[in-house]
Amino acid sequence: MNAPAAADVIHELERVPDASSGALVRHRPDGSMAGAMLVELGRVCWAVSKQQTRRLTDVIMDESPTLTRDQVENVVHLCRNDHLPLGETLIARGLVSPPVLRKALLRHTCEALEHLVHEESSRWNWVEHGGRGYAPYLTFSQPELGAGLNAREFPDLSAMAESGLRAAVGYGTRGFAVDRTQSGRTPLAQIGCEDHDAASLADLALDLEAALVTAPLAVAQIDDLACAGWADDKILYVLICDGDLAFNRLLAHVARTTNPTKE
Amino acid sequence: MNQLDQLTELAADCLGAAWVDTRTGQVLEQRLCSDDPALLPALQSAAAVVSERSHLSQLVLFHEAKFEVVARAGQDPKRVLVASFPTSANLGLAVNVARFLAAGGQS
Numbered sequence: 374m375n376a377p378a379a380a381d382v383i384h385e386l387e388r389v390p391d392a393s394s395g396a397l398v399r400h401r402p403d404g405s406m407a408g409a410m411l412v413e414l415g416r417v418c419w420a421v422s423k424q425q426t427r428r429l430t431d432v433i434m435d436e437s438p439t440l441t442r443d444q445v446e447n448v449v450h451l452c453r454n455d456h457l458p459l460g461e462t463l464i465a466r467g468l469v470s471p472p473v474l475r476k477a478l479l480r481h482t483c484e485a486l487e488h489l490v491h492e493e494s495s496r497w498n499w500v501e502h503g504g505r506g507y508a509p510y511l512t513f514s515q516p517e518l519g520a521g522l523n524a525r526e527f528p529d530l531s532a533m534a535e536s537g538l539r540a541a542v543g544y545g546t547r548g549f550a551v552d553r554t555q556s557g558r559t560p561l562a563q564i565g566c567e568d569h570d571a572a573s574l575a576d577l578a579l580d581l582e583a584a585l586v587t588a589p590l591a592v593a594q595i596d597d598l599a600c601a602g603w604a605d606d607k608i609l610y611v612l613i614c615d616g617d618l619a620f621n622r623l624l625a626h627v628a629r630t631t632n633p634t635k636e
Numbered sequence: 637m638n639q640l641d642q643l644t645e646l647a648a649d650c651l652g653a654a655w656v657d658t659r660t661g662q663v664l665e666q667r668l669c670s671d672d673p674a675l676l677p678a679l680q681s682a683a684a685v686v687s688e689r690s691h692l693s694q695l696v697l698f699h700e701a702k703f704e705v706v707a708r709a710g711q712d713p714k715r716v717l718v719a720s721f722p723t724s725a726n727l728g729l730a731v732n733v734a735r736f737l738a739a740g741g742q743s
Contacts, residue, residue: 580689587681588697588704596691620694621728628698628727 378490379522380557382410383515383571385497391415395501399493407493408485415570416512419478422488429459432484433477437469444468460511471510479513483521515571516549519559527552527561534561534608541612543626548612551578553604561608578602578609585609592624599623639717639737640667646733649725651675651702653734656683658714679718682706686716696731699723705731707738 385397394413401407408422430445448466452459460478463469469477513521524531534550542548547565551558551574558575560566566574577595581602584591590603599619601612614623644650644667652668652675661680668675682704686692690713695706702722709715717738721730 580692583689584685584695584697587678587685588699590698591685592696592698593692594694595689621732624696624727624731 377523377526377555377557377559378487379519379526379559380555381490382486382522383519383557383559385410386412386415386417386515386518387570387572389415389499390501393501394503395499397497398500399489399497400495401493402495407495408489410482410486410489410497411507413507413512416509416514417482417518418507418512420482420485420489422485422492424488424492425485427481427484429477429481432481433463433469433474436473436477436480440468458506461508475511478511479517479521482513483518483525486518486522487525514567514569516560516563516566516569516574519571520549520561520563523552523559523561530607531561534610537608537610538562538564541610541627541630543630545616545622546612546614546626548610549574549578550608550610551575553582553607553609566613574611577611577613581611582609590627592620592627594620601627638665640665643667643717643719643733643737644669647719647721647725647730649721650730651720651722652679653717653719654679654683655709656680656716656718658683658687658716661687664715675720678702678704679720682720683716683718694731694735696727703727703730705734707735710739 389412392414396409396411398409399407410420411418430449434440434445448462449459452462460474464471464474530552538548538550542564549560549563549566552561558578559571560574577600580595581591581600584593585602585604592601597615599614601623603610612623640653643653651670654666655664657664661684682697683706686695686706693708697704702720704718704720706716706718709717717734719734
């Protein structure tokens, strides 16, 4: 069985030099490009695969049912002629909202990456470039990308993780959930953890797994973060809190809402 | 009065407490207020969780009928204060008293 796409992609992103921009490219044996993932300052802007049949406009239309094909094609035509960015132009014209566009971009990027991971076997090559042009809010962090890819590959488990996390995350807390059966510990779901890198989340998950060997629920102060962890057979849930009195606030929150020992 | 005596006095529900050396797992000092034979091994297991994780400074482990609090000593981070409480105990009081005393505080 193939390794999950999320683990592969995050592993490659961790090799990208900090604060640089460019593309991770995969080639076919004949030397032609199979696809690429564009990265700016550690965040993924966009991915494309030659194997991908659905265009971004198809995904945007899926996510925005009131949008007509004519409206989209008119904007595509305008953007081609005037060299305008498609997403921002759709937003500027009020045709899609930023959250809808963001969701569509993530979905399209994850579809492309899934093809690139599972249907290509060449090494990813890093090609640096100087240009930075993507609006930061339309780019994706490692946890977002990991959760997006896992949601495609493991939809049932990811939906369960998302639902469990939504029930647990409260004011002042954020959280993520990982598949306990996979060594890579890539996020199945995350809420508010966009600014963490995947490796630091995986480290927190390992620390909490160690605590859960002795108890069903643990709250720990790990460096400057207060973290709570609990698990079922397949999913480890982690809540994070920081700032003043974070440990006490998180303790009160999980004792009130999450404690699986009270079920 | 030492910290373990103060802990069992200030948090009267305390089932037992110990200072544990995280390098060796050795119990340096203990006050057991319950005759449950599983109590001391549970305190040692809780201390073992933080033994190889120096970045983990406080820990609360919740079980069905009890919870354990682990706090590193302020003077010597290789020593931890571990205390066990029934679930009915005041969680906030138990955690903060254990943390305060581990940090070297005196009541």
